[in-house]
Amino acid sequence: MSDHHTYKKVELVGSSRTSIEDAIQNAISECSKSVKNLEWFEVVETRGHIVSAKVAHYQVTVKIGFKIENS
Amino acid sequence: MSDHHTYKKVELVGSSRTSIEDAIQNAISECSKSVKNLEWFEVVETRGHIVSAKVAHYQVTVKIGFKIENS
Amino acid sequence: MSDHHTYKKVELVGSSRTSIEDAIQNAISECSKSVKNLEWFEVVETRGHIVSAKVAHYQVTVKIGFKIENS
Amino acid sequence: MSDHHTYKKVELVGSSRTSIEDAIQNAISECSKSVKNLEWFEVVETRGHIVSAKVAHYQVTVKIGFKIENS
Amino acid sequence: MSDHHTYKKVELVGSSRTSIEDAIQNAISECSKSVKNLEWFEVVETRGHIVSAKVAHYQVTVKIGFKIENS
Amino acid sequence: MSDHHTYKKVELVGSSRTSIEDAIQNAISECSKSVKNLEWFEVVETRGHIVSAKVAHYQVTVKIGFKIENS
Amino acid sequence: MSDHHTYKKVELVGSSRTSIEDAIQNAISECSKSVKNLEWFEVVETRGHIVSAKVAHYQVTVKIGFKIENS
Amino acid sequence: MSDHHTYKKVELVGSSRTSIEDAIQNAISECSKSVKNLEWFEVVETRGHIVSAKVAHYQVTVKIGFKIENS
Amino acid sequence: MSDHHTYKKVELVGSSRTSIEDAIQNAISECSKSVKNLEWFEVVETRGHIVSAKVAHYQVTVKIGFKIENS
Amino acid sequence: MSDHHTYKKVELVGSSRTSIEDAIQNAISECSKSVKNLEWFEVVETRGHIVSAKVAHYQVTVKIGFKIENS
Amino acid sequence: MSDHHTYKKVELVGSSRTSIEDAIQNAISECSKSVKNLEWFEVVETRGHIVSAKVAHYQVTVKIGFKIENS
Amino acid sequence: MSDHHTYKKVELVGSSRTSIEDAIQNAISECSKSVKNLEWFEVVETRGHIVSAKVAHYQVTVKIGFKIENS
Numbered sequence: 001m002s003d004h005h006t007y008k009k010v011e012l013v014g015s016s017r018t019s020i021e022d023a024i025q026n027a028i029s030e031c032s033k034s035v036k037n038l039e040w041f042e043v044v045e046t047r048g049h050i051v052s053a054k055v056a057h058y059q060v061t062v063k064i065g066f067k068i069e070n071s
Numbered sequence: 072m073s074d075h076h077t078y079k080k081v082e083l084v085g086s087s088r089t090s091i092e093d094a095i096q097n098a099i100s101e102c103s104k105s106v107k108n109l110e111w112f113e114v115v116e117t118r119g120h121i122v123s124a125k126v127a128h129y130q131v132t133v134k135i136g137f138k139i140e141n142s
Numbered sequence: 143m144s145d146h147h148t149y150k151k152v153e154l155v156g157s158s159r160t161s162i163e164d165a166i167q168n169a170i171s172e173c174s175k176s177v178k179n180l181e182w183f184e185v186v187e188t189r190g191h192i193v194s195a196k197v198a199h200y201q202v203t204v205k206i207g208f209k210i211e212n213s
Numbered sequence: 214m215s216d217h218h219t220y221k222k223v224e225l226v227g228s229s230r231t232s233i234e235d236a237i238q239n240a241i242s243e244c245s246k247s248v249k250n251l252e253w254f255e256v257v258e259t260r261g262h263i264v265s266a267k268v269a270h271y272q273v274t275v276k277i278g279f280k281i282e283n284s
Numbered sequence: 285m286s287d288h289h290t291y292k293k294v295e296l297v298g299s300s301r302t303s304i305e306d307a308i309q310n311a312i313s314e315c316s317k318s319v320k321n322l323e324w325f326e327v328v329e330t331r332g333h334i335v336s337a338k339v340a341h342y343q344v345t346v347k348i349g350f351k352i353e354n355s
Numbered sequence: 356m357s358d359h360h361t362y363k364k365v366e367l368v369g370s371s372r373t374s375i376e377d378a379i380q381n382a383i384s385e386c387s388k389s390v391k392n393l394e395w396f397e398v399v400e401t402r403g404h405i406v407s408a409k410v411a412h413y414q415v416t417v418k419i420g421f422k423i424e425n426s
Numbered sequence: 427m428s429d430h431h432t433y434k435k436v437e438l439v440g441s442s443r444t445s446i447e448d449a450i451q452n453a454i455s456e457c458s459k460s461v462k463n464l465e466w467f468e469v470v471e472t473r474g475h476i477v478s479a480k481v482a483h484y485q486v487t488v489k490i491g492f493k494i495e496n497s
Numbered sequence: 498m499s500d501h502h503t504y505k506k507v508e509l510v511g512s513s514r515t516s517i518e519d520a521i522q523n524a525i526s527e528c529s530k531s532v533k534n535l536e537w538f539e540v541v542e543t544r545g546h547i548v549s550a551k552v553a554h555y556q557v558t559v560k561i562g563f564k565i566e567n568s
Numbered sequence: 569m570s571d572h573h574t575y576k577k578v579e580l581v582g583s584s585r586t587s588i589e590d591a592i593q594n595a596i597s598e599c600s601k602s603v604k605n606l607e608w609f610e611v612v613e614t615r616g617h618i619v620s621a622k623v624a625h626y627q628v629t630v631k632i633g634f635k636i637e638n639s
Numbered sequence: 640m641s642d643h644h645t646y647k648k649v650e651l652v653g654s655s656r657t658s659i660e661d662a663i664q665n666a667i668s669e670c671s672k673s674v675k676n677l678e679w680f681e682v683v684e685t686r687g688h689i690v691s692a693k694v695a696h697y698q699v700t701v702k703i704g705f706k707i708e709n710s
Numbered sequence: 711m712s713d714h715h716t717y718k719k720v721e722l723v724g725s726s727r728t729s730i731e732d733a734i735q736n737a738i739s740e741c742s743k744s745v746k747n748l749e750w751f752e753v754v755e756t757r758g759h760i761v762s763a764k765v766a767h768y769q770v771t772v773k774i775g776f777k778i779e780n781s
Numbered sequence: 782m783s784d785h786h787t788y789k790k791v792e793l794v795g796s797s798r799t800s801i802e803d804a805i806q807n808a809i810s811e812c813s814k815s816v817k818n819l820e821w822f823e824v825v826e827t828r829g830h831i832v833s834a835k836v837a838h839y840q841v842t843v844k845i846g847f848k849i850e851n852s
Contacts, residue, residue, distance in 0.1 A: 004449075004483065006456035007439040013291040013349065019092055021161055023288075024190075025197055030290035030355045032195035041197070043188040046114040048095075050135070053103035055096055055112070057288065064192070065439065071456045075236075075270065077243035078226040084362040084420065090163055094359075101361035101426050117185040119166075121206070124174035126167055126183070128359065136226065142243050146520075146554065148527035149510040155575040155633065165572075172574035172639050199572065207510065213527050217378075217412065219385035220368040232305055234658055237687075238694055245692035254694070256685040259327040261308075263348070266316035268309055268325070277689070278368065284385050297433040297491065303660055307430075314432035314497050330682040332663075334703070337671035339664055339680070341430065374731055376516055379545075380552055387550035396552070398543040401753040403734075405774070408742035410735055410751070419547070445589055447800055450829075451836055458834035467836070469827040472611040474592075476632070479600035481593055481609070490831070501591075501625065503598035504581040518729055521758075522765055529763035538765070540756040561760070562581065568598045587802055614824040616805075618845070621813035623806055623822070643804075643838065645811035646794040652717040652775065662714075669716035669781050696714065704794065710811045723788040723846065733785075740787035740852045767785065 006071040010035070010064055011044065015057045020046060023060040037067045077142040080134045081106070082115065087129050091117060094131040108138045148213040151205045152177070153186065158200050162188060165202040179209045219284040222276045223248070224257065229271050233259060236273040250279045290355040293347045294319070295328065300342050304330060307344040321351045361426040364418045365390070366399065371413050375401060378415040392421045432497040435489045436461070437470065442484050446472060449486040463493045503568040507532070507561055508541065512554045517543060520557040534564045574639040577631045578603070579612065584626050588614060591628040605635045645710040648702045649674070650683065655697050659685060662699040676705045716781040719773045720745070721754065726768050730756060733770040747777045787852040790844045791816070792825065797839050801827060804841040818848045 014027025024041060032038055045061040085098025095112060103109055116132040156169025166183060174180055187203040227240025237254060245251055258274040298311025308325060316322055329345040369382025379396060387393055400416040440453025450467060458464055471487040511524025521538060529535055542558040582595025592609060600606055613629040653666025663680060671677055684700040724737025734751060742748055755771040795808025805822060813819055826842040 003443055004441040004452055006441065006453055009437040009439065009487070011293040011295075011347070011437075012352075013293065015288040015290065017287060021197070021200070026288055027290055028192055028195055028197065030352055038192040038195055040191055041189060047112060049111055050099055050109040053099055053109055055092070055099065058092070061293070063437070068438075068456055074230055075228040075239055077228065077240055080224040080226065080274070082224075082364040082366075082418070083423075084364065086359040086361065088358055097359055098361055101423055118183060120182055121170055121180040124170055124180055126163070126170065129163070132364070134224070139225075139243055145514055146512045146523055148512065148524055151508040151510065151558070153508075153577040153579075153631070154636075155577065157572040157574065159571055168572055169574055172636055203577070205508070210509075210527055216372055217370040217381055219370065219382055222366040222368065222416070224366075234694070234697070241689055241692055241694065251689040251692055253688055254686060260325060262324055263312055263322045266312055266322055268305070268312065271305070276366070281367075281385055295435040295437075295489070296494075297435065299430040299432065301429055310430055311432055314494055332680055334667055334677040334679060337667055337677055339660070339667065342660070345435070376552070376555070383547055383550055383552065393547040393550055395546055396544060402751060404750055405738055405748040408738055408748055410731070410738065413731070447836070447839070454831055454834055454836065464831040464834055466830055467828060473609060475608055476596055476606040479596055479606055481589070481596065484589070500585055501583045501594055503583065503595055506579040506581065506629070508579075518765070518768070525760055525763055525765065535760040535763055537759055538757060560579070565580075565598055615822060617821055618809055618819040621809055621819055623802070623809065626802070642798055643796040643807055645796065645808055648792040648794065648842070650719040650721075650773070650792075651778075652719065654714040654716065656713055665714055666716055669778055700719070702792070707793075707811055721790040721792075721844070722849075723790065725785045725787065727784055736785055737787055740849055771790070 006068045007039070007065050008068055011061065012064060013059055013061045015059045017057060020058050020060055023058045024062055027060065027062050028064060031064050035066050037069065038064055039067060040065045077139045078110070078136050079139055080136045082132065082134050084130055084132045086131075088127065089129075091129050091131055094129045095133055098131065098133050099135060102135050106137050108140065109135055110138060111136045148210045149181070149207050150210055151207045153203065153205050155201055155203045157202075159198065160200075162200050162202055165200045166204055169202065169204050170206060173206050177206075177208050179211065180206055181209060182207045219281045220252070220278045221281055222278045224274065224276050226272055226274045228273075230269065231271075233271050233273055236271045237275055240273065240275050241277060244277050248279050250282065251277055252280060253278045290352045291323070291349050292352055293349045295345065295347050297343055297345045299344075301340065302342075304342050304344055307342045308346055311344065311346050312348060315348050319350050321353065322348055323351060324349045361423045362394070362420045363423055364420045366416065366418050368414055368416045370415075372411065373413075375413050375415055378413045379417055382415065382417050383419060386419050390421050392424065393419055394422060395420045432494045433465070433491050434494055435491045437487065437489050439485055439487045441486075443482065444484075446484050446486055449484045450488055453486065453488050454490060457490050461492050463495065464490055465493060466491045503565045504536070504562045505565055508558065509561060510556055510558045512545075512556045514554055517555050517557055520555045521559055524557065524559050525561060528561050532563050534566065535561055536564060537562045574636045575607070575633050576636055577633045579629065579631050581627055581629045583628075585624065588626050588628055591626045592630055595628065595630050596632060599632050603632075603634050605637065606632055607635060608633045645707045646678070646704045647707055648704045650700065650702050652698055652700045654699075656695065657697075659697050659699055662697045663701055666699065666701050667703060670703050674705050676708065677703055678706060679704045716778045717749070717775045718778055719775045721771065721773050723769055723771045725770075727766065728768075730768050730770055733768045734772055737770065737772050738774060741774050745776050747779065748774055749777060750775045787849045788820070788846050789849055790846045792842065792844050794840055794842045796829075796841075798837065799839075801839050801841055804839045805843055808841065808843050809845060812845050816845075816847050818850065819845055820848060821846045
C-alpha cells in the first residue's frame with residue numbers, strides 16, 4: 001500500500017441567487033455528480049451579475065480538490 | 072449601429088453590519104444612484120472593523136462594471 | 143503623549159460550519175482571548191473542507207490588526 | 214506655473230470582434246468622447262466571449278491615463 | 285428547472301505561427317472537439333518560441349469556461 | 356439615518372521633483388479640487404523619470420478613498 | 427498536417443514523505459496513468475503536513491502540461 | 498554549536514505624521530521594546546489617512562525579521 | 569465542546585547548508601520549541617546566500633500553522 | 640559534455656505603431672543584435688502611448704531567454 | 711530612421727543610510743557609470759537592514775529602463 | 782570610501798537532472814564564470830521537462846544578486 005496520495009484540482013464557477021456560500025455549495029454539488037472523494041475547496045474569485053441594481057447571481061470560482069482513486 | 076460596446080469599471084467600498092453580501096449590495100445600490108446600466112461586480116478585497124471583539128462592519132471593495140451609454 | 147501609534151497584525155484561520163462571516167468572527171473571538179484592542183481584519187484566503195459533497199467547514203484566513211499598548 | 218502634473222487613470226473594457234488591438238482602440242475612442250488629454254494605456258486583462266467555438270468578442274480591460282487639466 | 289448554472293474552466297495552451305489571436309482561437313477550436321457550450325476565455329499567459337531571431341510560435345495559455353450540461 | 360457608508364476609490368498619479376511623499380500629497384491636493392471628504396490613500400506603484408542620471412520626477416500611483424455624500 | 431499544437435494543463439497535488447522532488451514525481455507518475463504525452467510541469471505551491479514537529483508529507487501542487495493528441 | 502539560524506518575521510504597521518521612513522522607524526522602535534536582535538525589514542504596504550486634503554499619517558506595513566535566540 | 573477550531577500562522581525563515589527540505593525542517597524544529605500542535609507549513613519564499621560561487625545557506629520562508637489550544 | 644544547460648533572461652520593451660506582435664518582434668530583433676541563441680520570450684506587460692485618441696505605440700515588455708554559450 | 715525604439719530594463723538594488731529616495735538615486739548613479747540614456751525607474755521592493763533597532767540601510771530594488779542605442 | 786553599495790540582479794534558469802538544489806547551483810556556477818562577488822539568490826519559478834513520465838530536467842529560474850565593483 002502506498003504511503004502517499006495524489007490529488008487533483010478542478011476549477012468550477014458556482015452561481016447562486018442568494019449567497020456566496022450557496023454558490024460554493026452549488027459548485028461542489030455539481031462536481032460531485034461526476035467525481036468522488038471531494039476533499040476541499042479554495043475560493044479563487046468572487047463576482048456576480050447585476051440586474052436592476054440588485055445582485056442577480058453571485059458567481060464564485062472555486063478550485064475543488066479530490067483524491068485520485070487508488071493513488 | 073455599433074457591433075461592440077465599451078464598459079467602465081468603478082471601484083467602491085460597500086459596508087454593512089450584517090454580511091459580506093449586504094456590503095456588496097450596498098455598494099451597488101449607492102453606485103446605481105448616479106450610474107445606469109450596472110452589469111457586473113468583482114470583489115477585490117474583504118476587510119472590516121472590529122469593536123469589542125465583534126465584527127462591527129464588513130467593508131468589501133468591489134469593482135462595478137457598466138456599459139457606457141451609446142457606446 | 144505620542145502623536146502616532148503602532149499596530150501589529152497576526153494571522154489566524156477561523157473555521158465555521160455555517161458561514162464565512164461566522165468563521166471570521168470565530169477567529170476574532172479566539173484572538174480576543176489573548177490580545178486587547180483588536181481594530182480591524184483583512185480576509186487573506188477562503189477555503190474549506192468537504193464531507194459527503196457538502197461544505198463541512200469554511201476556513202477563512204484573516205489578518206487581525208490591533209494597537210500595541212502604550213505605543 | 215507648476216513644475217509637476219497630476220494624472221488620473223480610469224478603467225475601461227473595450228471589445229472588438231476582430232482583434233485585441235482593436236478592442237484597446239475602441240476603449241480609447243470611447244474614453245476620448247468625455248475626457249481630453251489621454252496619454253497612455255495599460256492592459257490589465259484580456260478575455261472574451263465564445264460563440265459556436267469561435268471568438269465572438271475580445272474584451273480587453275485597460276487603464277487609461279490622462280493629465281488633469283491645469284494640474 | 286434550476287435557477288442557477290455551474291461552469292467549469294479548463295486550461296489550454298494554444299499556439300500559432302501568426303498571431304496571439306490565432307493562438308487563442310486554436311486553443312478554443314481544439315477544446316470544442318471534446319467539450320460543448322464553450323462560453324468564454326481568459327488569457328493567463330502569453331509567451332512563445334524564437335527561431336533565428338523570429339517568433340516561431342506564439343503560445344497563449346487560456347482558461348476556457350463552459351456550462352456543465354444539465355446544471 | 357443609515358448605519359453604513361459607501362466609499363469610492365479613484366486612481367491618480369502624483370508627481371514631484373523632490374520626494375515620494377510630495378508626489379503623494381500632490382495627487383491628494385489635485386483630487387481635493389473636485390472631490391470632498393478624502394479619507395485615505397493607498398500607494399499602488401512608485402516609479403519616475405530620469406534625466407541626466409538624476410531622478411527628475413517621482414511618479415506615485417495612489418488610490419484615494421472618499422465617502423460618497425449622503426451614503 | 428497542422429503546423430501548430432494545442433496543450434492542456436491539469437493541476438495535481440503530489441505528496442511524499444521524503445522530498446519535494448519526490449512529491450513532484452509522484453504527481454507526474456499518477457497523471458501518466460490516464461494521460462499520455464506529458465511534457466512539462468510547473469510548481470504552483472509547496473506546503474505540507476507536520477506530525478510531532480517533523481515534516482510528515484510534502485504536498486506540492488503542480489500544473490502538468492501535455493499535448494492534445496492529433497492537435 | 499549550530500551551523501544555521503532560524504528567523505521569525507512579525508508584521509507591524511508603523512505610522513508617522515512626517516514621512517514613510519519615519520513610519521518604518523516607528524514600527525521598528527516599537528518592535529524593539531519586546532524583541533531583540535531585529536535584523537531586517539520588508540515594506541509590505543504604504544497607505545495613510547487624509548485630513549483636510551493633507552496626509553495626516555503615513556501608515557506603512559512592514560515585516561520585521563529577527564533571529565530566534567539560541568537557534 | 570466546540571464544533572470548530574481556530575488556527576494561528578507564524579512566519580519563520582529556516583536555513584540550512586544542505587537542502588531546501590532541511591531548511592523547512594529547521595524552521596519547524598525551532599518553532600516547536602515554543603509552540604505545540606504544529607499542523608502544517610506553506611513555503612512562501614526560497615532564497616539563499618552565496619559564498620565563493622556556492623550556495624552557502626538555503627533560506628526558506630515558511631508559514632507554520634497550529635491549532636490554538638482549547639479553541 | 641554537460642548534461643544540462645543554463646539560460647539567461649533579459650527584459651526588454653519593444654514598441655511598434657502597428658501591433659502587439661510587431662512590438663514583440665522588434666524587441667527580439669534588437670536583442671538578437673548582441674545576443675545569440677535566443678530561444679523563447681514571455682510577455683510581462685502590455686501598454687502604450689496615446690496621441691490624439693489613437694494608439695501611437697504599443698509598448699510590450701518581454702523577457703527573452705537564451706542559452707549561455709558553452710553552458 | 712526607425713519609427714520605434716527598443717528599451718532594456720536592468721534590476722539594481724540601491725542602498726542608503728538616509729532615505730528611500732537616496733537609495734533610488736544611488737542605484738541610478740551607479741547604473742549611469744556603464745549605461746547611457748537612462749530614462750525611467752520602477753520601484754520593485756523596499757527593504758533594509760536594522761542595527762541596534764535603527765534602520766541602518768534602506769535597500770530599494772529598482773528596474774531602470776534605457777533606450778538601446780541606434781534602436 | 783562610500784558608505785553604501787549598489788547591487789545588480791540577473792535572472793538565470795539553471796537546470797539539472799537530479800534536484801532543485803542542483804539546478805540552483807548550476808545557475809550560480811554558470812553565472813560566476815562572468816561575474817564576481819555573487820552574494821545571494823532568489824528562486825522565482827520552478828518547473829521542468831518530463832520524458833516518459835519521469836522528470837527529465839528541473840528548470841529553476843533564479844535571480845542572482847552581486848555587488849557592483851567599486852560601488
